[in-house]
Amino acid sequence: MSLFLLSFFLIYGSLHAYVFFKAKEAMAFGNAMAAMMVVFFVIMVISPVLVRVTELHGMHPTASVIAHISYTWMGFLFLFFSASIAVKLYNLLLIVAGKLFDRGFSDFALQAVPGFYLPLLIAAVISMYGFFEARHIKAERITITSPKMPVAVKKLVVVQISDLHLGVMVGKDRLTKVLELVKAEDPDMVVSTGDLLDSQLDGLGVMVPLLQELKPPLGKFAVTGNHEVYAGLQQALSFMEKADFKILRHETAAVAGLLDLVGVDDPASLRDSRKKAPAETDLLAGLSRNRFTLLLKHRPVIEPASLGLFDLQLSGHVHKGQIFPFNLLTHLFYPVKMGLSRHPNNSSLYVSRGTGTWGPPIRFLAPPEITVITIIPAR
Structure with a gap:
């Protein structure tokens, strides 16, 4: 269990760090916003443990609220990360195509700002759709x-x-x-x-x-x-x-x-x-x-x-x-x-x-x- 928790916090924490730096690159926010994001991200990383602890103490309504917020965020985060990787692969494909055809395709590349907001939009849309798909039992x-x-x-x-x-x-x-x-x-x-x-x-x-x-x-x-x-x-x-x-x-x-x-x-x-x-x-x-x-x-x-x-x-x-x-x-x-x-x-x-x-x-x-x-x- 210790090894599992260590691996979970390392991987999940790294995902949050990735999102933080992507957001900072795109939005160029100040220290106050950075501090609020860090606090929120830390809470989200440890939230599965918070859910378990509140359950163990019989605090079921509290556990339910924390779980619904944090696990929805978990799904959104995974979708954002996946869409971000797709954007990186798209940009890499443009570079490879430019070398193969000896042409410049850099104008079609997604830079920091669109490379952040497009995955954000994709993750939000899929999360909303996925919420309803999860309830449509076939x-x-x-x-x-x-x-x-x-x-x-x-x-x-x-x-x-x-x-x-x-x-x-x-x-x-x-x-x-x-x-x-x-x-x-x-x-x-x-x-x-x-x-x-x-x-x-x-x-x-x-x-x-x-x-x-x-x-x-x-x-x-x-x-x-x-x-x-x-x-x-x-x-x-x-x-x-x-x-x-x-x-x-x-x-x-x-x-x-x-x-x-x-x-x-x-x-x-x-x-x-x-x-x-x-x-x-x-x-x-x-x-x-x-x-x-x-x-x-x-x-x-x-x-x-x-x-x-x-x-x-x-x-x-x-x-x-x-x-x-x-x-x-x-x-x-x-x-x-x-x-x-x-x-x-x-x-x-x-x-x-x-x-x-x-x-x-x-x-x-x-x-x-x-x-x-x-x-x-x-x-």
Whole structure:
């Protein structure tokens, strides 16, 4: 945690320093304005810690105000930085073009003032758009045809939610909207592939009855994500159990003789565990190859030895970057295709963009989703 905080403050602080000097170059403000900006920037850098501290002390309204201001600023800052880099690349391209064609293109370059205000405008416009995109939840639909599904079953509908991040930023109103969308699909089963929760749970008791109202006939199942650990694993597990989720922690479950479910813990929840979890491949190998096997796993990582032992893996975690172009960075760590992808030995992977938001209440080119998976027998 110390290393994480040190890295966070170093990177986030450097971003603020970059913006400060860009603003000073463009606006040439005096010492008083500089001092006010420095104070604001310092508060924004330490604000995630302030949110956590106020939550721990039960100051939920204060935590919510700080979080909404500081995390919105975080998204805006990232967009400004990205747009500024795009401007620098544009100016560099003009220099390269001038050398290649032996012509001067310097008149088209964006100097200090427009090079500051244009990214500022782009960041502001995208932030406003992204605020509304984050609230426009889509129902993504996929159909899986399998010879393992009993012919007598016309179809089996599974709805996946992932990365809802209930907490100080995503509250009762958003959950209500998500549940309305899920209920409208009339699913046979609902699964949560991690990060249902985000933060301290003291103020989330009001969410439990809402989740209890969701009663698909074949049940609700969940696996842990890394944020359940950050929220406090035992409290998070208790919350999910009260909400009537059956939590699969390196466990299997047979569902009405139709399919087998396998759920594995997120690696974050295993680090402090004294009990060694069974290997994913061992869980899968013990199941019948004649029944459809659905693997729930928070992070979109496929174990090569598991290929052929499951039919469909459902994952989340990456949010498709949440704010473009952050997806370019997440793809370095998780180089998988978003949505449905086919893999060797008749195994498939579906990676959800996530249902909620983490940090900034903004999404850009990565709209939130619930996923409707319809499994039908091969005729």
